[in-house]
Amino acid sequence: VTAVDVAALERGVLAQDRAAIARAITLVESTAHQAHAIELLRRLHPRTGRARRIGITGVPGAGKSTLLEALGMHTLARASEPRISVAVLAVDPSSQKSGGSILGDKTRMARLSRDPRAFVRPSPSGGVLGGVARSSRDAIRVLDAAGVDVIFVETVGVGQSETVVASLVDTVVWVVIPNAGDELQGIKRGIAELAEVIVVNKCDGDRVEAAERARVELTAAMRHFPPMDAGWRPTVLTTSALPGASESGLSALEAAIEAHRVCLETAGELTRRRASQEVAAMWRIVEESAWARLRQKAGVAAIGAALEERVRRGELAASVAASEVLDRAR
Numbered sequence: 406v407t408a409v410d411v412a413a414l415e416r417g418v419l420a421q422d423r424a425a426i427a428r429a430i431t432l433v434e435s436t437a438h439q440a441h442a443i444e445l446l447r448r449l450h451p452r453t454g455r456a457r458r459i460g461i462t463g464v465p466g467a468g469k470s471t472l473l474e475a476l477g478m479h480t481l482a483r484a485s486e487p488r489i490s491v492a493v494l495a496v497d498p499s500s501q502k503s504g505g506s507i508l509g510d511k512t513r514m515a516r517l518s519r520d521p522r523a524f525v526r527p528s529p530s531g532g533v534l535g536g537v538a539r540s541s542r543d544a545i546r547v548l549d550a551a552g553v554d555v556i557f558v559e560t561v562g563v564g565q566s567e568t569v570v571a572s573l574v575d576t577v578v579w580v581v582i583p584n585a586g587d588e589l590q591g592i593k594r595g596i597a598e599l600a601e602v603i604v605v606n607k608c609d610g611d612r613v614e615a616a617e618r619a620r621v622e623l624t625a626a627m628r629h630f631p632p633m634d635a636g637w638r639p640t641v642l643t644t645s646a647l648p649g650a651s652e653s654g655l656s657a658l659e660a661a662i663e664a665h666r667v668c669l670e671t672a673g674e675l676t677r678r679r680a681s682q683e684v685a686a687m688w689r690i691v692e693e694s695a696w697a698r699l700r701q702k703a704g705v706a707a708i709g710a711a712l713e714e715r716v717r718r719g720e721l722a723a724s725v726a727a728s729e730v731l732d733r734a735r
């Protein structure tokens with residue numbers, strides 16, 4: 406890779422040049438040109454803070470991508486200007502995403518992917534949770550600086566990905582399908598506590614009744630949870646993301662997301678939420694990078710490996726070994 410022209414990249418992003426936005430995201434996602442990535446983020450900073458960030462989570466196959474395609478097109482129906490106003494980022498910390506799934510994202514969002522007013526970015530494959538969170542956070546900043554109004558972040562509802570997505574967005578939308586038992590699973594796994602908007606999707610064909618029942622049950626279940634930030638109570642609604650389905654579910658979803666923004670903003674919570682997300686991210690990055698730097702010091706990796714082996718054999722307590730590693734790295 407040749408040298409990065411950060412100033413040109415900045416101009417391209419601010420002018421909403423698609424290739425520049427894509428390159429800027431690749432730059433901030435990679436660890437190869439960190440100094441350039443940091444410089445770009447520094448330059449873009451004054452232009453950030455305007456975009457709405459919406460997270461979409463739910464089990465694989467719940468219909469998140471299809472719903473985003475429908476919701477994105479529904480939103481764009483009102484956008485007259487020929488600028489990029491909607492973006493979709495996929496976040497996948499599971500590291501199992503195959504090329505097929507990435508293609509899947511694009512085909513599930515075929516109209517949105519082709520629309521000049523939208524920017525669809527499939528997830529970088531794999532990576533550790535912390536790395537995914539950092540690179541997605543920076544990708545969001547690039548899109549925000551580019552003047553995108555709404556940034557949707559789709560994540561597969563596995564592992565800790567909901568927590569990651571909740572740390573990146575203003576509003577979490579949880580997509581469930583009727584009769585799949587994932588409502589109960591989600592409540593058990595704590596997703597329900599993170600979701601400001603709950604969508605029972607695939608409310609069409611012979612699933613309408615089941616979807617309506619799931620909506621009623623979830624609404625009742627959510628009453629047992631304490632109110633969220635700014636006193637918000639989760640909205641539960643039904644949608645169908647099928648092409649040609651009634652748009653009323655999409656309008657209701659859009660309205661619920663907007664109502665949550667108004668609720669947060671009125672209480673001054675939006676600023677506070679974003680600020681605490683940034684502060685938490687700052688220290689997470691420091692912790693992760695601190696160890697990465699320590700292990701580069703002469704001998705630390707070897708000592709660490711030797712101590713690890715002794716811990717594995719039961720010869721040393723974890724705390725004792727950790728303290729020896731840290732002493733060596735000083």
Ligand SMILES: Nc1nc2c(ncn2[C@@H]2O[C@H](COP(=O)(O)OP(=O)(O)OP(=O)(O)O)[C@@H](O)[C@H]2O)c(=O)[nH]1
Nearest residue numbers: 464465466467468469470471513561607645646647
């Ligand atoms: N009947 C019906 N099918 C839907 C609806 N939304 C999505 N589907 C179908 O459900 C399947 C999965 O949809 P996706 O949008 O790929 O689901 P996803 O949640 O993004 O899945 P992952 O990205 O793999 O986690 C596809 O075959 C869709 O056509 C809906 O509202 N109604």
Ligand SMILES: [Mg+2]
Nearest residue numbers: 469470510559
């Ligand atoms: Mg998807």
